[in-house]
Amino acid sequence: HKQTTQTYTHKQTYVRTTMDISGGVVFGSSFVYVENDEDESDDDYELACDGDYLKADNLLVSEEECNYENMVSVDVVGLKTHVQQDLKRDGMEDEVASTNFVTIVPSDVLLDPNAVLAARDISSHCSSCGALPSHLSSRNATRSKEWHCEFCGEANPMKKWKHLRKLDNFFVVERALTSPKTKKPNPPHILFCIDTSGSMGLTREVERNFAVQHISRLKDMKLAIKSSIAQLLKTDKDSRVGIISFSTDVRIYTGDTVEPTLVLDEVALFDEEFITATLKDLSIKRSISTTHKTLIQCVDSLKATGQTALGAGLLASLSISPPFGQVIVCTDGLSNVGVGSLHEPQLLNESKRMLNGIAEAAKEKGVLFSVFSIKGEECRLDEIGHVADVTGGNIRRVEPEEIGVSIINEVFDFPVAVKVEVSLILPLSLQPYEFDNPVTIEGPYHETQQLGTITTTTCTSFQFGKSMRSIPQIHSMLEEDNLAPFQFQLTYTDSRGCRMLRTFTCTLPCTSDSSIARKHAHLPAINAHALQTTAKAFQQKGLEVASLMQLRFQRLIEVVRQLNEIEVQGESIYATACDLPQSDNDQLNDEAAEQIYRMKHQKSRRRKPQYALASSEVDHDPVYDVATPGSNVIYDVASSFIHGHNQK
Numbered sequence: 001h002k003q004t005t006q007t008y009t010h011k012q013t014y015v016r017t018t019m020d021i022s023g024g025v026v027f028g029s030s031f032v033y034v035e036n037d038e039d040e041s042d043d044d045y046e047l048a049c050d051g052d053y054l055k056a057d058n059l060l061v062s063e064e065e066c067n068y069e070n071m072v073s074v075d076v077v078g079l080k081t082h083v084q085q086d087l088k089r090d091g092m093e094d095e096v097a098s099t100n101f102v103t104i105v106p107s108d109v110l111l112d113p114n115a116v117l118a119a120r121d122i123s124s125h126c127s128s129c130g131a132l133p134s135h136l137s138s139r140n141a142t143r144s145k146e147w148h149c150e151f152c153g154e155a156n157p158m159k160k161w162k163h164l165r166k167l168d169n170f171f172v173v174e175r176a177l178t179s180p181k182t183k184k185p186n187p188p189h190i191l192f193c194i195d196t197s198g199s200m201g202l203t204r205e206v207e208r209n210f211a212v213q214h215i216s217r218l219k220d221m222k223l224a225i226k227s228s229i230a231q232l233l234k235t236d237k238d239s240r241v242g243i244i245s246f247s248t249d250v251r252i253y254t255g256d257t258v259e260p261t262l263v264l265d266e267v268a269l270f271d272e273e274f275i276t277a278t279l280k281d282l283s284i285k286r287s288i289s290t291t292h293k294t295l296i297q298c299v300d301s302l303k304a305t306g307q308t309a310l311g312a313g314l315l316a317s318l319s320i321s322p323p324f325g326q327v328i329v330c331t332d333g334l335s336n337v338g339v340g341s342l343h344e345p346q347l348l349n350e351s352k353r354m355l356n357g358i359a360e361a362a363k364e365k366g367v368l369f370s371v372f373s374i375k376g377e378e379c380r381l382d383e384i385g386h387v388a389d390v391t392g393g394n395i396r397r398v399e400p401e402e403i404g405v406s407i408i409n410e411v412f413d414f415p416v417a418v419k420v421e422v423s424l425i426l427p428l429s430l431q432p433y434e435f436d437n438p439v440t441i442e443g444p445y446h447e448t449q450q451l452g453t454i455t456t457t458t459c460t461s462f463q464f465g466k467s468m469r470s471i472p473q474i475h476s477m478l479e480e481d482n483l484a485p486f487q488f489q490l491t492y493t494d495s496r497g498c499r500m501l502r503t504f505t506c507t508l509p510c511t512s513d514s515s516i517a518r519k520h521a522h523l524p525a526i527n528a529h530a531l532q533t534t535a536k537a538f539q540q541k542g543l544e545v546a547s548l549m550q551l552r553f554q555r556l557i558e559v560v561r562q563l564n565e566i567e568v569q570g571e572s573i574y575a576t577a578c579d580l581p582q583s584d585n586d587q588l589n590d591e592a593a594e595q596i597y598r599m600k601h602q603k604s605r606r607r608k609p610q611y612a613l614a615s616s617e618v619d620h621d622p623v624y625d626v627a628t629p630g631s632n633v634i635y636d637v638a639s640s641f642i643h644g645h646n647q648k
Contacts, residue, residue: 024104024105024109025103025108025109025506026104026522028099028100028101028529029521031509031517031520032100032484032508032509033100033512033516034466034510034512035512036512095552096555096559097526097530097549097555098433098463099556100430100433100463100517101461102424102461102462102464102486102525103460103525103528104459104460104461104462104488105457105458106417106422106451106454107416107417107457107458109172110492115174115502116170116172116173117175117176118132118174127156128154129151129152130423130425131149131425132173132175132501134173134505135170135171136150137150150485151425152427152428153428171506172504174502175501175503176498176499176501177499177500180498181498182497183496186322187239187240188232188240188414189324190228190240191241191242191327191328192225192243192244192407193313193330194221194225194245194246195247195310195333196247196302196305197247197304197306197308197332197333198305198306198307200216200218200332201218201304201305202216203215203216216304217304218303218304220400220401220404221330221404222300224405224406224407229288229292229296232411233288233289235412237287237288237289239288240286241284241291241292243299244316245313246309246312246313247306247308248265248306248307248337249264249266249269249309250264250265250316251264252316252320253298254282254283254285254291255288255294255295256286256291258297258298262278264312268312269309269337269339270339271339272354275315276319279319280319283320284320307336308331308337309335309338310340310379311335311338311339311340311351311354313329314369315339315340317329317367318362318367321362323366323367323493324367324368324418324495325367325368326367326368326411326415327362328370328372329387329388330373331371333379335351335380339351340355342379342380342384355383355387356386359391360390362391363392363450363453366452367391368391369388369393370388370395371384371387371388371393371395371396372396372398372406372410373396374398374399380590381395381588381590381594381597385597389601390452391452392451392454392601393453394410394601395593395597395598396594396598413455413457414456415453415454417454417494417495418492418493419453419491419492419493420452420453420490421491421492422460422489422490423446423447423448423449423488423489424446424486424487424488425446425489426464427445427484427485428445429467430445430465432464433463433465435549436463438468445467447462449462454492459528460532461528461532461533463533483507483510484509484510485506486505487503487504488504489503490502490504515563518560521560523560526553526556529553530549530556530557531600532600533553535596
């Protein structure tokens with residue numbers, strides 16, 4: 001990207017050269033592709049007829065094969081312009097996905113140590129489009145106490161021009177919206193919501209020392225919880241940890257005693273209001289430094305028996321979790337007793353309503369749910385996973401022997417912020433797009449996504465494109481330099497209860513040549529955006545639209561590879577990640593549901609510590625240690641900051 005970086009007289013670099021999928025904000029290309037109004041055919045590739053062949057970038061297609069259906073199926077990526085127009089005339093869709101999108105890892109913006117605190121008199125939104133002053137604003141400001149918005153041209157009053165100059169060298173600007181509710185961040189709060197129904201007693205054979213041992217699913221689960229407790233003792237002794245087991249009843253262990261602090265059974269399992277009212281004042285008050293021995297005894301006392309009261313277990317977990325709390329759910333079967341039962345068809349709609357209510361309440365409260373199910377067992381992951389989907393957690397199907405490693409790695413993916421909203425402000429020449437089609441929006445062009453709770457690996461994306469409405473001409477230095485401004489506004493609540501707003505503002509050069517945009521495309525960003533967009537298309541529009549988007553992205557990736565002479569290694573991004581389900585029926589099986597959720601929640605490709613069970617002794621009783629490859633320190637700079645070890 002260094003070749004496209006533009007520097008101006010006040011030494012401000014507008015295109016950040018260090019952006020990648022693991023570093024905050026990355027665009028699909030280093031250039032915004034804006035189709036030329038005067039020539040919408042966009043002659044990116046010169047196409048001419050010569051005898052029996054069509055020629056374009058050394059690609060030859062025989063005239064005998066030159067029906068449009070064939071041209072779509074073969075690699076005719078060089079024929080983008082004219083062939084695409086003909087396809088449109090035949091009622092077919094565009095064949096290549098757009099590079100006009102941007103992916104963002106919100107935590108990187110929220111935890112950027114180079115952010116500057118804005119003065120109060122420049123903390124007001126533009127009265128027209130909602131943009132906030134940034135390092136670009138001093139170029140469009142006057143000493144007559146007016147700031148002309150670089151996104152819409154609106155004149156906005158300000159008190160002191162010099163306050164804008166203080167933003168000149170900062171991409172990220174911070175604004176506090178409320179005062180903090182606590183003096184220091186709350187410690188990590190983790191609940192293990194564990195299935196202890198009879199099926200958790202099923203065993204697998206493990207050969208050790210020339211002898212065969214039978215290890216149950218529940219024993220694997222116990223190992224994971226013990227290992228998590230051991231590692232938390234090393235990294236954060238102030239953590240609060242609790243255990244909720246669900247079978248024919250729901251048992252809550254807060255670590256105060258070996259016996260359950262509270263048991264919900266019989267009629268209580270079927271009464272949502274009773275469960276919520278009973279648990280509203282229950283909390284985990286003591287840190288793991290004083291409860292770890294008792295918790296280990298609680299784990300050892302768990303036995304596999306009875307049915308699966310999963311719905312009541314989820315409701316109980318939500319009730320006693322505070323903001324920034326984590327709930328790790330593991331089950332191997334269908335919820336079949338109590339509220340949220342998915343076993344009886346006549347109760348299915350009511351159970352879905354209840355699960356959706358839990359998801360929305362958890363998102364509003366700031367509680368992160370992650371769901372793990374056992375492969376080979378159906379638990380209607382499409383419905384159960386919805387709770388994790390809405391709150392920002394993970395949804396995984398694992399083999400019994402993988403339970404321990406999967407869960408212990410999930411424990412340490414701590415929440416960064418809750419009630420997170422991300423808005424993208426666009427200039428008047430651009431507008432939001434979805435599935436390669438413009439989104440109709442009244443008023444200024446900006447898009448807002450409600451992310452709920454985020455971790456350091458949360459990643460999302462926005463698509464944009466040329467505005468479909470007539471726009472006024474805005475005279476600014478950005479327009480003269482052919483630059484398009486972008487502003488991300490992230491509103492969130494931090495771990496002290498303070499409502500905050502951070503903005504990230506940058507510009508990108510524009511081009512009317514799509515080959516330039518594709519030549520400077522970013523493949524890792526395309527891969528992440530492709531997976532998320534295809535999954536959303538499947539959920540919102542069905543299999544037909546999702547398949548079309550999948551095909552477009554595959555073609556875009558091939559175009560980018562050919563333009564940059566990148567050799568194809570391995571299978572396509574879809575084959576290596578996951579393929580689309582073969583139907584869009586209301587009920588997906590667990591395998592298909594996991595595929596869609598994993599695509600939708602494609603994580604940033606940052607390097608994060610991976611944890612494994614240090615002891616391979618499956619029948620070892622003491623507290624298990626945790627092996628951390630390369631380091632014994634779990635916290636990176638970001639998570640240390642989150643939990644107050646390195647406060648401002």
